[in-house]
Amino acid sequence: xxxxxxxxVFGASGISGWEACRQLLTYPTASTFSQVTGLTxxxxxxxxxxxxxxxxxxxxSGVDLQxxxxxxxxxxxxxxxxxxxxxxxxxxxxxxxxxxELNKVNTQMLETAITGLIxxxxxxxxxxxxxxGKAYGPEFYGQxxxxxxxxxxxxxxxxxxxxxxIFYYSLVDVLARLSQGTSWTFSEVRPDNIIGFAPNFNAMNxxxxxxxxxxxxxxxxxxxxxxxxxxxxxxxxxxTTESSTETLIRYQIHLALHPDKFANGxxxxxxxxxxxxxTKWPAMAAYFGLKGVPPKEDNPQDAMEKWVWKHKDVWDxxxxxxxxxxxxxxxxxxWFGNFVIWAFWDRPYDLSKMxxxxxEEEGDTVKGYYKSWDLxxxxxxxxxxxxxx
Numbered sequence: 001x002x003x004x005x006x007x008x009v010f011g012a013s014g015i016s017g018w019e020a021c022r023q024l025l026t027y028p029t030a031s032t033f034s035q036v037t038g039l040t041x042x043x044x045x046x047x048x049x050x051x052x053x054x055x056x057x058x059x060x061s062g063v064d065l066q067x068x069x070x071x072x073x074x075x076x077x078x079x080x081x082x083x084x085x086x087x088x089x090x091x092x093x094x095x096x097x098x099x100x101e102l103n104k105v106n107t108q109m110l111e112t113a114i115t116g117l118i119x120x121x122x123x124x125x126x127x128x129x130x131x132x133g134k135a136y137g138p139e140f141y142g143q144x145x146x147x148x149x150x151x152x153x154x155x156x157x158x159x160x161x162x163x164x165x166i167f168y169y170s171l172v173d174v175l176a177r178l179s180q181g182t183s184w185t186f187s188e189v190r191p192d193n194i195i196g197f198a199p200n201f202n203a204m205n206x207x208x209x210x211x212x213x214x215x216x217x218x219x220x221x222x223x224x225x226x227x228x229x230x231x232x233x234x235x236x237x238x239x240t241t242e243s244s245t246e247t248l249i250r251y252q253i254h255l256a257l258h259p260d261k262f263a264n265g266x267x268x269x270x271x272x273x274x275x276x277x278x279t280k281w282p283a284m285a286a287y288f289g290l291k292g293v294p295p296k297e298d299n300p301q302d303a304m305e306k307w308v309w310k311h312k313d314v315w316d317x318x319x320x321x322x323x324x325x326x327x328x329x330x331x332x333x334x335w336f337g338n339f340v341i342w343a344f345w346d347r348p349y350d351l352s353k354m355x356x357x358x359x360e361e362e363g364d365t366v367k368g369y370y371k372s373w374d375l376x377x378x379x380x381x382x383x384x385x386x387x388x389x
Contacts, residue, residue, distance in 0.1 A: 005033045005125075006084045010113055011091030012038025012059060015196040015205055016130055018049065019245040020089045020252070025054050027250050028257070035081060039063040039092075042200065049199040050379060065092055065109035072116045085122040087256050088114070090129050095203070099165035107170040114178050124184035126256045129175060131168035133192035135267075138347060139165075150274075150350035153190070153267040176265050185259045188267040189252050192349065193340060195368040196245030197375040201331025206242070207372035208381070209337040212315075212328050213304055214288040215382045219314050223289040223385075228296050229281050230304040231341040236294050237278050241271035241349035244368025247361050254359045261357045272363035274348035277341070283366045287373055289385065301342045305334035322383040 007024045011017040021038040036057045043061045046053060060079050065072065076082045092109055096102035110129075117124060136151050137144060137158045144162060147155045157163055168188075175186040195207050202208055217227050229236050251270050255262070262268075278294070285292030308315075308329060315329055377384040 003032060003034070004084075005086045006035040006037070006081060007033045007087045007089060008082075008085045008117075009036065009038040009089045009091070010063075010065070011040070011093060013040040013042055013044045013049070013198065013200055014091050014093070015194050015198045015202060015245060016249065017089070017091040018051070018198055019196055019249045020091070021049075021051055021057060021059070023246065023249040023253060024089075025052060025057060027253055032257070033087075035084070037079060037082070037085070041065075041092075044199065050197075050375060065113050066094070066105070067112070069112050069115050069119065072112055073119060076116055076120060082117075083120050083122055085117060086125045088117070088124065088127040089252065089256070090127060099167075103164060103167035103170055106167045107174055110171050111174045111178070114175070118178070124182075126184060126259050127175060127179070127186040128252045128256045129171060129186055129188050130252065131171065131188055131190050131267075132194075133190060133347070134166055135168045135190055136347070137162065137166070138343075141345065146345065146347075149346055150348045151269065152350045153269055153353060172265065172267075179264060185264040187252075187255045187259070187262065188265065189248075189255065189270050190267060191243035191248050191270045192240060192347070193242045194245060194248065195242055195365060195372060196248075197372045197379075199379060201328065201381075203331075203333030204336045205333065206337070206340060207369055208328075208376065209332055209334070209340070210284060210369070211373050211376050211382045212332050213308060213337075214285060214290060215318070215385075216308060216311055216315055218288045218290055218385060219318055219383070220311055221290075225290055226293050227285050227290045228293050229277055229341070230299055230307065231277075231295060231301075232298040232344070233295055234298075234344050235277070235342055236281070237276050238343050239274045239276050239346045239348045240343065241269075241274045241347075241351070242365045242368075243271045244363040244365055244371075246368065246371070247272065247363030250361060251354065251359050255357065258357060268353050268357070269349040269351055270354060271349050271351060272365040272368070275365060280366055280369075284369055287370055289387070301338045302334075304337060304341065308334065318383050322380065324380050324383060328381055
């Protein structure tokens with residue numbers, strides 16, 4: 001029997017939002033949420049998104065959180081049953097180059113979204129806010145001391161002038177203020193790099209980055225070719241905690257349904273078991289019929305990006321041969337890939353709080369890549385090579 005819960009997903013076209021729309025239909029049971037509404041700014045249909053054709057799921061496009069609260073309320077009132085929303089899963093994000101302006105824009109978007117729901121008298125129970133590893137200051141490595149590892153949620157915020165450039169801090173402050181004296185609570189979940197699928201090209205997406213790169217390498221050099229890790233020998237052995245989306249979203253849902261197990265506004269790390277590319281790279285390459293090996297030399301930070309653009313003519317042929325969605329190379333965030341593969345310090349997470357709230361599942365990063373690439377092939381973003389070619 002359904003609990004009558006209604007989940008509202010902001011940013012439903014992104015890596016996490018897409019997975020949330022899918023997981024909320026079945027986790028922890030198929031009857032936990034009677035309605036799931038996913039909001040996007042860009043147009044997106046369930047068919048194009050490869051989401052289940054479940055009558056409980058609605059995708060609503062054209063919801064612009066940069067509008068005023070009053071304008072947003074007008075838009076929200078057009079959504080069926082918007083005034084019954086009980087749980088919010090917030091993943092909306094606007095990329096802005098200037099960090100201070102990025103903070104301002106994204107903070108206002110969150111405040112507008114939640115204020116709109118409050119004014120609509122939605123019976124909110126919990127807001128799940130996804131932030132991330134930026135809370136620990138990796139962008140300012142070398143400018144301020146990096147926290148002790150493994151990284152813990154109790155780590156203090158960075159001081160100014162850096163704090164105002166980390167918009168996650170402001171997002172948390174907004175929810176702390178808006179939830180004060182109310183019956184709803186919120187949680188903050190901090191994955192580091194996220195491994196998952198998005199139906200549209202997504203810049204900050206490792207699965208897309210490596211999916212395009214490894215597919216192109218296979219096309220250029222053929223099945224069975226050795227592919228050295230395109231970074232440095234140090235980066236190959238760096239330990240990080242990545243998050244496969246299936247486990248990430250299930251954890252977030254678990255928190256949203258059990259707010260009695262933690263304090264309002266409490267932060268939680270999330271991730272699979274910490275690992276290095278030394279253990280992941282061979283398995284990642286094997287999916288594409290390649291042999292992943294360590295870097296033969298230390299490569300410059302943009303080596304992968306330059307190699308891809310050098311062989312773009314081969315990708316153009318793949319697009320035609322496999323009827324791929326055009327523009328994958330242009331729509332991939334190689335700048336983000338450069339950052340990911342060129343890290344030169346360990347940053348594993350302390351994940352002890354995950355178990356403390358009764359969540360027992362463990363993610364597998366390599367399986368996360370495989371599941372994502374299966375979907376990228378189905379979406380015709382990367383080629384589905386015959387196994388014997």
